[in-house]
Amino acid sequence: MMETLPSVGSLKFCQLADTTTKDKCLARLTQVLCPPDIDTSTPLIKQSSAFDEEENKKAVSSDHTETESPSTRIANYLRSCRENTIKNDSSLQVLLRSNHEHADKIKIDDRSHKDATFWICDMIKAPCLLMFISWSTTFVIDAALDVYLIPLTQHTNFAKICVDSADDNQCTVVQGSFMDKNASKKEFLMEDILCYRSERMLTVTLLERMTAINKIVANFRKISGGAYEHGNYPFEFRGKPWFANNGPKACVTFFEHYRTSTSTQQLMYRDGRHAENVSLGYMIWSMHHVPLSSMATMLHWTYPPRTFVQIQVPIHARHQNNHNNHYNRHHQHNGMQIGMTNKMGVLQDFNAMSNQSIQLFLRNEYDGNRTIAAVKAQFDEQSMRSLIATSQTNIHNQFILCRIMYSKQQSCYSVLEKLSESKISNLVEKNAHKYNEMLLKAGSWSSVHSASEKEKIALLTSSVTEFVRQSTHVIQMCAKEAVVAAFQDLSKHVIKARLQKPKTMTQSHQHQNHQQQQSHHRNQNHHSHQHRDQHREQHHHRQTNVYKPAPIPDPPNYSNYNA
Secondary structure, three states: OOOOOOOHHHOOOOEEOOHHHHHHHHHHHHHHHOOOOOOOOOOOOOOOOOOOHHHHHHHHHHHOOOOOOHHHHHHHHHHHOOOOOOOOHHHHHHHOHHHOOOHHHOOOOOOOHHHOOEEEEEEEOOOOEEEEEEOOOEEEEOOOOOEEEOOOOOHHHHHOOOOOOOOOOOEEEEEEEEEEOOOOOEEEEEEEEEEEOOEEOOOOOHHHHHHHHHHHHHHHHHHHOHHHHOOOOOEEEEEOOOEEOOOHHHHHHHHHOEEEOOOOOOEEEOOOOOOOEEEEEEEEEEOOOOOOOOOOOEEEEEOOOOEEEEEEOOOOOOOOOHHHHHHHHHHOOOOOOOOOEOOOOOEOOHHHOOOOEEEEEEEOOOOOOOEEEEEEEEEOHHHHHHHHHHHHHOOOOOEEEEEEEEEOOOOEEEEEEEOOHHHHHHHHHHOHHHHHHHHHHOOOOOOOOOOOHHHHHHHHOOEHHHHHHHHHHHHHOOOHHHHHHHHOOOOHHHHHHHHHHHHHHHHHHHHHHHHHHHHHHHHHHHHHHHHHHHHHHHHHHHOOOOOOOOOOOOOOOHHHHHO
């Protein structure tokens, strides 16, 4: 199954609103963000010179429909904030320095944020939400237009961070996601703000909106104090760190904040100051990005999907044992290894092959939890070796569940992980509500806790439709290296100069240190010899009858030995 984002309903401090409250909340939200006198499908501010005017017109005419309701527009926008929007390499042309008008006039400096044309941040693996804050009510809306109320014990004090007075008509709307600050605390990670103290923020630049977010965070820290520590506020506010494309240091350090988790094999992001979160990809926004618009100013790149498939591996030649003779006579295997077959359906010695087609078993969504041999796919050499090694110790499981990913560069699949029985049980039981519904639809009366191992594997296995959709998506999307190079292109010449300069300075600095160390040791040796001679001379005055030997010369390059 494709990994899904965690649900907002799983948060203990969020209460799902009833139908009446939901309609009222959505009406207030659309009235604030999408009033009848403003059309958010067209740009409200002057677009960056990096964009082609004709391309913008095409985007508006193709994406915007007159029949689209304001609530549907909000839902589509929230959904697109966690999806891939970079369709191919041509989408990245807008980031290149050659496509910036008067690029030489853009100041390349990490402190000149106002000169930036694009910003980048991490796409967190959590649903994109809108939080509506007024003097009396705080509620959250997700991409499915479900409304969740957040009851706060000190709501009046909490509202001071976003509204001016007790006028309930004033409000603030922020965009972001809930994430774990630590094991017991949550925080709302704000990535954008659409309305601040009843002032619509759709007509200002991204930098101005980030400044408003900083004010909210500062105000929250002032009023929370010990209140947050004592549990009066169930979550904390924090602004998502954005990095400008005209900052040479920022363009490099942003991509250094990632690591792969050894336990979950997921990519993690941490900016060095805050809690770590699971990453979905990159979010690249123009300085003139207009929220809720259909302009091509929001470039998102997501990591290639990793799907669960079943692979039939050879069972170790156990059937020659005496206690399995009855099994052999019945199934007529006669000690042969069964399992991986080539694309012709013939059992083959995969130890002699470096790249082979293997049958992938997927779930047939139209027939409950049944799996079928749906695809024959090529795997790389390392994955083949891993599967062969598994077959050498496999004595009971004919099918194994693997997490695989398609490599566009190599035109084949790679096995990322082979899941054990305990790992399969943990994944299924972690999302018990979802998989219990799947079992019920499949006609099974089992739950995830009583399901057989075969049923658990089938629940995690991707469906045929899902596998085809994800594979097509990977083939069409551009490589991560192309996205990184395009974002750094504006500051590329300064980045190269800085990378070469420290190398030259380091060599010169090492040479100077070596000379200083040699001089220091010479002085130290000279001082020690002089001190020794003075000490001996003083001792000679006290004991005149003691013979004073001639000083022993130092060996050649003595100072170098000490160094």
